[in-house]
Amino acid sequence: MSARPADQxxxxxxxxxxxxxQYRMRCACGETSALAADDYFAEARRARMDCAHCGREIHFGPAxxxxxxxxxxxxxxxLVSTFAWYHTSTSPNWPSSGYAAQFENQLKWVERDFGISRDNYLAQQTSKALHVGTYEAAIENMLRRMENQGDSTKQFYLYRVALRLTPGSINTGYRDENHAVASDISVAEISDAGLDAVRYLNVHEAMGTLSLAVVPSAIAAMQCIPIPTSEVITDDQPAAVRAAVEDVRNxxxxxxxxxxxxxxxxxxxxxxxxLGMRPDPDGAAKRIGKLxxxxxxxxxxxxxxxxxxYLPNVSAVIRRDFNDAVAGWRDENAEVFVQRYRRLTALLERPSExxxxxxxxxxRFVGGAQASLSSSAQMSDAPDSASRDGPPSWMQLNAGA
Incomplete structure (x- = not known):
């Protein structure tokens, strides 16, 4: 971390x-057509829609x-550096200059006579570029990690990032994530192209928006808060919610x-x-199955x-993702679950707050620590082969939108 310049x-x-x-889907004719979120959620017509331009059928989805x-x-x-860019992480000091050492210390590895070696795997995993996107992309990335990477009980942090990019240091147009997976971009790949950032179409979070993969030195400074807030919600719950809580309790x-x-x-x-594979004379086991x-x-x-x-202004698609993400919170106390649920909904219902x-x-201004991280990230120019849903979260402090 470096001191803030007086005039900065x-x-x-x-x-x-x-x-x-809503979404836009690309037809084989090259044109795009709008798709409502409700139709996307319902997979209307077996996830088919008509192209608004040529009339051909589009099998819609992320692809x-x-x-x-x-x-x-x-x-x-x-204009890229004039926007606020966002990132969510379970690390309170992202991006960490000690990430490579932390990763190596926590890695559990069994050597095999085939496949990638430990050294090459370390090089790949610690050479990833940093990813930033819109506020929505950052929050949806958090939800995905909560569901798929076992992070539902972890503390998350929201980062608001300022970039320093010079003319010519970002790719022309944007990279389509369906044709070249953006999560695999390494620092070396970006640097070897003479760039500091790669702009890409995000098809996993806030689908259809632009995100960036950047080298560490492209980050000028950041602001951070823990999310969600720890406020205690005391207002009365609707009768339908109270009834549902009572049903869970019973x-x-x-x-x-x-x-x-x-x-x-x-x-x-x-x-x-x-399952009927052992005798159950009084049917007690089957009753447990029904319960x-x-x-x-x-x-x-x-x-x-x-x-x-509590999510009336959120699409059915994102509501489903939200509920899948918080399912890991279920325990014996439905009231506590409701409190946590409502605190998290504020990030989606009231993003302006x-x-x-x-x-x-x-x-927090980025200085020497980033030079150290950038140096450690140059260990290999081989891109990571893991998908967004691959390694657990602590392996991806440098990844994700």
Missing amino acids: TFELAERSDGFNY VAALRDENDRALQDN ATRKLRTAEEALSSIEPSVRRMMT EQKYYWSWHDLQERLASE AIAKVSTQAW
Whole structure:
């Protein structure tokens, strides 16, 4: 970290457009057509739509996702550094100069006679570029990591990033993530092209927006807040939410009571009894199976009710992703779950509040630490072969939008 120059200020423009956006899909004819979020969620016509230009059928999805705004100002090279860019991470000091050493210390490795070597794997994983995107892309990246990488119980941090990019240091146009996976971009790949940043079409988070893969030295400074907030919500819950909480409580109590009655039987044996593979004379095991289903559906119904109440301005697609992300919070206390759920919804329902809060934080200026990180990142020019959903989160402090 370096001291702030006396005359250094950052007046950054925002590009946030919320979480209720529609999509654009590209036809084989080369043109793009609009698709409503509700149709995308419902996979209308078996995920088919007609091209608005040639009439041919498009099998829609991420593989044919197109830029939502063809006049996006982030396409103008001279404006890229005037925008606020965002990143979410479980690290409170992203990007960390000690990332490479941390990664190596935590890596568990078994040598094999085939496949990649440990040294090459280390080089690939610690040479990734840093990724920033819109506020929505950063939040959706957090949700994806919560669901797919076991990060649902971890503390996240929201970073608002100021870049320093000179004319000619960013690629022309944008890289389409469907044709060249952006999460694999290494620092060496960007530097060897004589660039500091690669602009790309993000088809995984905030689908259809532009994100950036940058070398560490392209980051000038950042602001940071922990998310979500720790505020205690005290207002009354709607009757439908209270009823759903009570259903979870009742389903939990009945299931635990039934399980206690069969506690002397090994769980594996009890499961075979439930499936009819072992004798179940009084049907107790089968009753537990039915109670487990009721328990599951009571939680499902509670989450659906919460999404309806507290995410009214979020599309059905993102509501589904949100509920999948927080499913790991389920435990014996539905009231605590509701509190945590509501705090997290504020990031999607009221993004302006989070943006306003992070934009008032002190700037952390990037200096010598980044030179160290950049040096360690030059270990190899081989791109990482892992997908966005591959390594666990601690392996990806330098990855993700």
